Amino acid sequence: MKKLSLSTKILIALIVGIVVGIFLQGSPNIANNYIKPFGTLFLNLIKLIVVPLVLASLVVGTTGLGDIKKIGRIGGKTLAYYLLTTAFAVILGLILANVLNVGAGYSIPVDATADVKEIPKFVDTLLGIIPTNPLKALVDGNMLQIIVFAIMLGGSIMAIGEKGTPLQRGFESLAEVMYKMTGAIMEFAPYGVFALITPVVAVNGPNVLLPLLKVIVVVYLACLLHMLIVYSSTLKVLGKFNPVKFFKAIAPAQVVSFTTASSSATLPINMKCVESMGVPNSISSFVLPLGATINMDGTALYQGVCAFFIAQVYGIDLSLGQQVTIILTATLASIGTAGVPGAGLIMLTMVLQAVGLPLEGLALIAGIDRVLDMARTTVNITGDAACAVIIAASENELDRDYKVKETVSM
Numbered sequence: 001m002k003k004l005s006l007s008t009k010i011l012i013a014l015i016v017g018i019v020v021g022i023f024l025q026g027s028p029n030i031a032n033n034y035i036k037p038f039g040t041l042f043l044n045l046i047k048l049i050v051v052p053l054v055l056a057s058l059v060v061g062t063t064g065l066g067d068i069k070k071i072g073r074i075g076g077k078t079l080a081y082y083l084l085t086t087a088f089a090v091i092l093g094l095i096l097a098n099v100l101n102v103g104a105g106y107s108i109p110v111d112a113t114a115d116v117k118e119i120p121k122f123v124d125t126l127l128g129i130i131p132t133n134p135l136k137a138l139v140d141g142n143m144l145q146i147i148v149f150a151i152m153l154g155g156s157i158m159a160i161g162e163k164g165t166p167l168q169r170g171f172e173s174l175a176e177v178m179y180k181m182t183g184a185i186m187e188f189a190p191y192g193v194f195a196l197i198t199p200v201v202a203v204n205g206p207n208v209l210l211p212l213l214k215v216i217v218v219v220y221l222a223c224l225l226h227m228l229i230v231y232s233s234t235l236k237v238l239g240k241f242n243p244v245k246f247f248k249a250i251a252p253a254q255v256v257s258f259t260t261a262s263s264s265a266t267l268p269i270n271m272k273c274v275e276s277m278g279v280p281n282s283i284s285s286f287v288l289p290l291g292a293t294i295n296m297d298g299t300a301l302y303q304g305v306c307a308f309f310i311a312q313v314y315g316i317d318l319s320l321g322q323q324v325t326i327i328l329t330a331t332l333a334s335i336g337t338a339g340v341p342g343a344g345l346i347m348l349t350m351v352l353q354a355v356g357l358p359l360e361g362l363a364l365i366a367g368i369d370r371v372l373d374m375a376r377t378t379v380n381i382t383g384d385a386a387c388a389v390i391i392a393a394s395e396n397e398l399d400r401d402y403k404v405k406e407t408v409s410m
Helices: 006-023 028-064 068-099 122-127 134-140 143-159 161-186 189-203 206-237 243-260 263-275 281-294 297-313 320-333 343-354 359-366 369-394
Strands: none
Touching (some): 006 028, 028 189, 068 143, 068 206, 068 320, 263 281, 320 343
16 A cells, blocks of 8 residues: 555545445435544645645745746736636536537426525625735635735845845745645545545435436536646647646646545645646746636636526526626636635626526525536646646746656655
8 A cells, every 4th residue: 555656545535435425325424424524624634734835835936936027927827828718618618508408308496595695796806805904814714815915925025135035035944844744634635535525425426416417417528628628738739748747647636626626725735746747836836826716717617507507497598698798707706716615606696697597596506516516626726737837838947857756655
C-alpha cells in the first residue's frame, strides 16, 4: 500500500465508498451517523487551511510577479480566459439540452416548493468585492474580498520596495508553513473521500436518481465535452501543452473535487498538481485562488441545462433571446459564486429570475443537486488548472522540462 500513489489510493477509496454506499442503502443512518463524521472532519481540516493559504499564497504570488504592470497583464489574461470559457460552457450546456430534449416527459408536482434565498443584485456584488473590514472578511471566509485585499496588499508591498521586504518574507514563511500543513492533511484524503462518498450513495440511491437520469447524463456529458474540447484545445493551442499529460497530472485534484464538491476545499491539492506540471509558484499562487472564486465553468454549464429543463417541464418555450439572457446571466453570476457545495443551486435562482421561469422548479433540481455538484466542481477546478498552465506558458515561465509526477506520495 505504501507504494501506491495518492491518486490511486483516492480512486480505490472512491470505488470502495460507492460499493459500501450501495450496500448501506437500506440503512442510510449508519452511513450518516458513523461514516460521514470522518468526511466532515476531513473537510474541516481543509477549511482550516483555506483562508490563510489563499491570503498568504496570493500575497506571495502578487509580490513574486515582480512589477505592477505584470499583475495587470496576468490578471487581464486570467479574467479573459475565465469569462470566455464560462460563456462557452453555458452555450454548450444549452446546445445539448436542446438537442437531447432534456426535459421531455417530466413534470413537477403542483405543490412543489423550494427554499429560495435572496440573491444580491449584480451591482451589489461588484461593490461588495471591496472589504470595508479585511479582518471581518478573513473571519467570514469571504473569498472574493480576501482575494482583492491580498492582491492590493501584495501590490503595496511591492510598491514600497525594500521597506516591504520583512513583511513579504513573513508571508513567504506563512505560505511555506501552509503548504507543509496541506501536505500533512492530504495524507488523510483517501479516508476523507471514502467517508464523504459513502453517505451520498447510501442516501441518493437509484430510486432517487433514475427519474432524473436524463438531466444527470446531459450535465455529465456536457462537463466531459467541455473539458475534452475547450480545455484540451486551449492547452494545445495557447499553452503548447500535451492535454494527456495535463489530465494525468490533474487527476488527484479531480477526484478530490468530485467527492467534496468544493472548489475551495480542492484548492490546496490543485496547487500541488499544477506546480507538478512546471507552473511556477508565483503564477499558481495568483491564478488558482482567483479561479476558485470567479471561474465556475461547470456551475454555469449546469445552470444552462437546468434552466432549459425547468422550462420544458413547465411547458415554456425559451426564445433565442431568453437563451442569450441565460448565457449572459450565468456567466456573470459565476463571478463570486462561493466555492462550496450547493452554491450553484442558489445562483440558479438568479438565472431563473432573469428569464421569468418558475422558481418552484428548484425543488426538483435540489433532489439531484449533490450528484450534479460533483461533476460541475470537477470542471471548475480543471479550468483553474488549465488557465494556470496557459498563463505560465504565455509568460514564458512554464518549465517544459518537467516530468509529470505524483502530487503527493505516501
